[in-house]
Amino acid sequence: MEVGLTLNLKNQDGSLRLSLLEYGCYVQNIDIKLEGGASWLYQGLIDAFDDKITSAIEDAVSNNLRDLVMKLDSVLQSLPKEVAVTEIADVNVTFVNEPVLTNTSLGLEVDGLFSLKGSDVLSEFRNLIPQASIPPKLAEKMVNIAVEEKVLESAALVYYEADKLHWIIDEVPDTSLLNTAGWRFIVPRLYKDYPNDDMNLDVSLSSPPIIKILEQQIDVTVPSDVIIDVLHAGEVIQVACLSMVVSASASAEVSGDILYGSVKLRDFTMDLNWSKIGSLHMFLIQPVMSTVLRTVVVPYVNSKLGKGIVLPTFHGYKLENAEIIYTDSWIVMSSDVASIEQYYTIKQPDQEVPSLQVA
Numbered sequence: 001m002e003v004g005l006t007l008n009l010k011n012q013d014g015s016l017r018l019s020l021l022e023y024g025c026y027v028q029n030i031d032i033k034l035e036g037g038a039s040w041l042y043q044g045l046i047d048a049f050d051d052k053i054t055s056a057i058e059d060a061v062s063n064n065l066r067d068l069v070m071k072l073d074s075v076l077q078s079l080p081k082e083v084a085v086t087e088i089a090d091v092n093v094t095f096v097n098e099p100v101l102t103n104t105s106l107g108l109e110v111d112g113l114f115s116l117k118g119s120d121v122l123s124e125f126r127n128l129i130p131q132a133s134i135p136p137k138l139a140e141k142m143v144n145i146a147v148e149e150k151v152l153e154s155a156a157l158v159y160y161e162a163d164k165l166h167w168i169i170d171e172v173p174d175t176s177l178l179n180t181a182g183w184r185f186i187v188p189r190l191y192k193d194y195p196n197d198d199m200n201l202d203v204s205l206s207s208p209p210i211i212k213i214l215e216q217q218i219d220v221t222v223p224s225d226v227i228i229d230v231l232h233a234g235e236v237i238q239v240a241c242l243s244m245v246v247s248a249s250a251s252a253e254v255s256g257d258i259l260y261g262s263v264k265l266r267d268f269t270m271d272l273n274w275s276k277i278g279s280l281h282m283f284l285i286q287p288v289m290s291t292v293l294r295t296v297v298v299p300y301v302n303s304k305l306g307k308g309i310v311l312p313t314f315h316g317y318k319l320e321n322a323e324i325i326y327t328d329s330w331i332v333m334s335s336d337v338a339s340i341e342q343y344y345t346i347k348q349p350d351q352e353v354p355s356l357q358v359a
Contacts, residue, residue, distance in 0.1 A: 001057075002026045005065055009101070014081055014094035016108075018073040025061035027054045075315075083312070089114050089158045112147065114155040116162060141334040143319065149213040149329050160208040169201040173295050177288060180230065186285060189278040190239060194230045201292065202227040206243065216326050218250040220263065225273065226289070240280060241273040246293065254311070254322040254333065261305035265298050316340055 005023040009016060030053060081094045092111040100107035159165055169178075176182030178199045184191035203226050210221040226242040246268040252261045270289060272280050311319050322335035 001028065001061075003061060003065070005069070007069065009099050009106075011095050011098050014096070014111075015079065016076040016095055016099070018069060018076055020066060020069045023062055023065050023069075025058040025065070027057050030054050030057070084117070085114070085155075088117055088162050088164065089155065090117055091115075112151045114151070114158045116158055141321075141323075142336045143334070145333045145335070147331050147333075149211050149331075152211045152213075152218075152331075153208065156211060157208045160205055165209075166204040167202075167297075167300075169203060169292065169296055171296075172292060174291065177291065183288075186288065187240075187277060187280055190228075190230070193277060194232050194237075194239075198231045200229040200231065200236070202229055202238075203297070213326060213329050213331050215328065218252075218326065218331070220248045220250050222246040222248065239277045240275040242280075242285070242289070243271045243273045244289065245269050248298075252324050252331070254319075254324060254335075255308075257311045257318055257320075258308035259311055259333075260308040262302050263298060263305065265293055268293065313340055 003025050006021040008019045008021050010019075011017070030050060079093070081092065082090045083093050085091050092113050092115065094111045095108060096111055097109045172178055174182075178201075180191045180194045180197045180199060183199075203224055206223045206225050209223075212219040212221075222245070224244050224246065226244055227238050228240045228242070230237045230239050247266045248263045249266055250261060250263045252259060254260070268289070270282055270286055272282065311322070316339060317337050318340050319333075319335040320338040322333055325332040325334060
């Protein structure tokens with residue numbers, strides 16, 4: 001018996017459409033033998049209807065093929081066009097461009113841009129992402145998921161617009177750094193006007209972070225404003241504002257089914273934006289801010305990234321043995337695929353199956 005079919009997979013309004021162009025089943029030979037009793041009589045009837053039995057089998061197989069393709073097409077069209085990532089952000093998973101089919105692989109491209117919940121996708125990034133571009137490095141695994149750096153910048157922009165990139169630093173390991181007494185020789189005017197008062201550092205980003213993916217690492221540039229607050233007589237008094245640009249390197253890794261991240265401080269620059277306590281000498285303040293960045297800000301960010309994000313599942317399957325590859329403007333996750341049931345009953349019997357799914 002030979003079975004053949006020709007399929008067409010195309011992008012239709014952001015969804016995948018699978019259609020059956022040609023299909024058929026050919027039964028070259030069928031041999032039915034009966035034994036015992038009056039088998040000699042029935043054998044003659046079967047032989048007489050051999051052609052009709054063959055035709056019925058061919059029709060049944062062909063019809064099942066057609067129905068199977070229709071069901072698969074229905075599943076593809078039911079895939080969501082937007083997936084919730086966090087409580088404030090969604091990612092657009094609408095398919096763009098036509099699928100690319102080779103002898104050994106199928107390439108699909110999705111929009112991938114982030115947006116605030118209830119708002120449109122950040123369209124200014126869409127024209128900046130190269131169309132039909134392919135990252136130069138792909139591992140020989142079952143699945144390669146490539147993310148262009150503009151997708152990461154769209155995620156950063158979402159959190160910036162949601163005012164989530166804002167921190168009040170009111171605790172540091174060296175408590176003298178947040179009391180005016182500790183600044184008496186750095187900014188004498190500050191201690192003179194507000195002796196022995198506690199302080200806060202109000203940190204907010206002045207613009208979205210700039211993210212560049214290079215070989216083996218991710219470079220992040222964070223423009224920010226640091227307002228020095230003094231807690232005086234029950235009031236929060238803003239006394240100075242520093243403009244600071246922080247350069248850091250970031251990395252990501254996968255352990256099990258969780259994606260982790262970390263950052264390392266590389267350098268930072270600082271300028272005085274405004275001051276109500278006279279001129280400030282940046283070379284005296286810079287060691288203080290360096291201490292705050294290294295002992296408070298970076299550990300805080302790493303504590304958040306260190307919690308990780310559970311990788312989503314897809315219709316009962318999950319990523320397995322994933323690895324991260326960095327290349328020019330792309331970050332690629334290469335992975336095998338495993339059944340959730342098999343993975344958690346055989347390899348990790350004591351762990352719960354993650355609840356995040358892409359239906």
